[in-house]
């Protein structure tokens with residue numbers, strides 16, 4: 321079966337491409353390399369001994385999107401990862417986020433709705449819940465006003481997809497709300513490759529431990545949690561990749577017109593930033609330089625997933641541990657340093 325993966329050279333996309341190729345899907349990647357590199361394609365090929373087809377263009381270019389689908393009208397499913405994802409940047413440059421995360425989605429949808437097989441998996445985020453009233457967070461939790469333009473693009477994206485499902489026969493879609501993806505492939509041939517200063521905890525942590533950055537800043541230790549630092553649900557990217565294949569196969573197996581579902585993808589376990597620092601030091605035997613600084617705007621106190629729906633309906637749950645993920649992230653960082 322022929323699958324289009326947008327953003328397939330990015331962090332989560334590349335690991336999902338590996339999972340798809342390992343199940344013999346015919347994978348086509350569109351990526352404009354705005355937050356990735358061609359070396360990822362080589363990594364994917366080395367791991368799988370297969371070469372996905374790669375198209376380097378920007379999904380904001382509607383003509384190019386249309387031309388792609390004209391040539392590939394036999395696509396069976398689309399997984400849409402491509403987006404801008406830095407919360408802080410979205411506050412400073414909201415229009416870039418609305419253009420990249422919304423326009424590109426609409427151009428894709430206009431084409432998917434013309435295909436014989438209209439199947440879409442959308443990368444959403446736990447950010448749609450904001451500061452949830454109850455933990456763990458179920459898919460029924462109310463969607464609150466977004467804390468940032470980035471979060472808003474995920475809320476709007478889900479609404480656009482849900483409306484499209486209602487309007488078109490045979491259009492089926494699943495939105496996957498990721499919690500905090502970390503780690504990398506055990507081969508160290510692909511991993512998280514942040515361009516510039518990392519916005520997420522783990523790459524900042526591994527870059528600090530390897531000596532690329534002086535110290536890690538922990539944003540606030542006065543939150544109402546046991547040790548005062550924020551709590552998140554860290555999920556190994558390999559588990560996350562697997563979930564995409566399972567979700568895609570659910571769409572393929574479903575006869576239901578207008579199917580639209582959302583699933584949380586997390587481990588169900590929350591870890592505080594300090595717990596992550598401790599676990600990282602233990603797994604890697606590295607001492608981490610860190611300091612406590614003020615709270616960061618827009619950070620919620622705690623977020624971790626209720627995983628029951630994914631377990632019951634998708635039959636999917638995480639298999640790898642936090643320690644596995646931290647070790648993979650660290651090995652990947654060492655590999656990057658060696659190549660430097």
Ligand SMILES: NC(=O)c1ccc[n+]([C@@H]2O[C@H](COP(=O)([O-])OP(=O)(O)OC[C@H]3O[C@@H](n4cnc5c(N)ncnc54)[C@H](O)[C@@H]3O)[C@@H](O)[C@H]2O)c1
Pocket residue numbers: 326327328329330331332333350351352353354355356377378379380400401402403404405420424443444445446498499500501520
């Ligand atoms: N990483 C996280 O913590 C996280 C959490 C929740 C949701 N998500 C969502 O998951 C998806 C993938 O995230 P990721 O961490 O792999 O990000 P990433 O930046 O590593 O990957 C995104 C890829 O899309 C490409 N891209 C971006 N805009 C494009 C465009 N206009 N045309 C073509 N290619 C384009 C980039 O070059 C990059 O390779 C995103 O939609 C993100 O919002 C990520």
